[in-house]
Amino acid sequence: MYVTGEYLMKSLFFRLYLWGMSLLASLRPIKEKNIVVLNGSGRSGSNGYLFYKYIKANHPDYDVTLVEPWPSSHLSWETWKKIGAAKYVITTHQPFKARRAQINIQFWHGVPLKRMGFMAHNTRYRANKRNQKLWHKNADMVTSSSDLYETLMSACMAIEGKKYQKLGFPRIDYIDQPAIAKEKLLEDLFKTKDEQAKIGIYMPTFRYELEDPSVMEMIKQGNFFAFLGFDPYELNDALKDNHQYLIVKLHPYEMRMFDNFNSQCSNVAFLNNNYLFENNLDLYELLGDTDFLITDFSSIYFDYLYLDKPIIFITNYLKQYEKVRGLLLSPYEDVTPGPCVNSQKELLQVLRHPDDKQYQNQRFYWRELIDEVEDIDSCEPIFDYMTKNF
Structure with a gap:
């Protein structure tokens, strides 16, 4: 069974473990220039x-100190002492503190x-109320990019407006600054050279939530x-x-679910976390090398707007997803600045001229809605604000 961080945080025994380890760790004196990053986002656009x-x-x-994965019940005592x-304490999912005197930046x-x-x-009221208390109690500052972002987050998590600071997100600083050359990425993942290459990336959302075994079986079979x-x-x-190469x-x-990450197709390559960890990279440090994005209901599309490149939206399970979990913005076709495709035939037609x-105007419109940050970069303004105000 794949255990998610969200599942762990809901577990009574895990919450008791966190409480006990936090109590012991809080006996350590706080050091003014110590920062711990509790990374629950892996390497896929991790702030x-x-x-x-x-x-x-x-x-x-x-x-x-970087702590990953988080949350985890397998952290060493040395790590807990650092925490x-x-x-x-920097978090990417639920706000967390080991002690009240710490500052949580969310x-x-x-x-x-x-x-x-x-x-x-598909959530329970009791769990939502518990999460609301965590945000109220632990989050000292929540970074934001716009009024729209704050409205959506507060609707879902009941975050108080005074906690937000429009300083942007660290991941956006790196999205248009590829850490490796496009030619090297092509060689690493596809073992080829092509001066006309157009690299696309397919990033779907967590489809297990559809609660449809047939979907999981198709994915397991390589579909x-x-x-x-x-x-x-x-x-x-x-x-x-089309001289196109698709990163999945x-x-x-x-x-x-895959036994073998090696694609049988010359122009399709699976990107797993091993490549990112071995090269000390986050996925967003590669996105600048790509030429188009394919996604479904993943929020990556909002970030990809900063590149002003084509986005293709897969809608074959849209109705099912809207019913099981739901979307915050609708109708879907009006909030997605790109063609929506429902089948492989439609996808191949769009790929001819992505x-x-x-x-382009729609991409600009949605970027303006999600980005009200005055500074070009976010990392230094965030660091400056947190160290001067807390």
Whole structure:
């Protein structure tokens, strides 16, 4: 069974473990220049990990510790001592402190498109009330990018407005600054060279929530789009004809279902966390090398707007997802600045000409709604604000 961080946080025994370890860790004296980053986002657009890298590179006088994965019941006592001694605790999911005197800076992990917390169709009121108390008690500052972001987050989590600061998100600082050259990425993942290459990336949301075993079975069999009548060889031929290369980055739960990460198709490559960890990279440090995005209900599309590149939306399970969990913004076709496709046939048609300029104005419109941050970068303003105000 794949155990998510959210599942752990709901477990009574795990909450008791956190309480006990926090109590012991809080006996350590707080050190003013100690920062701990509790990274629950892996390496897929992690504000925590990228902020950690920034501090390590630009503020060596601060002692910053990266804790991942978080939450976890397998942390060493040495790690807990670091958590207990930190003045600043950075989180990407639920706010957390080992002691009241600490400062919690909450980054979260994306502009929400999907319903969460109080707004979701598949959550329990009791759990939502417990989460509300955690946000009220532990979060000292919640970074934000716009009024729209704050409205969506507060609708779901009941966060008080005074906690927000429009300072942006660390992940956005890195989205248009690829850490490796496009040619190297092509060689690493596809073992080829192509001066005409157009690299796309497919990033769907967590489809296990659909509670549909047939969808999980299709994904397990290699049908990563979960299309009816999926033909990987037809897809590969179309990609080759267009000089396109598709990176497939699935949710960790779905990646665990594959026995072999090696694609049988020359122009399709699965990106797993091993590549990112081995190269000390976050996924967002590669997005600048890509030419288009394919997604469904994932909030990555809001971030990809900063690149002003084509986005294709997969809608084959839209109605099902709206029923099981729900979306915060609708109708879906009006809030997605790109073509919506429901089948492989429709996808292949769009891939012939993905850079359709008719959606450029829509991309600009939605970026303006989600981005009201005055500074170009966010890492240094966040660091400056938290160290001067707390």
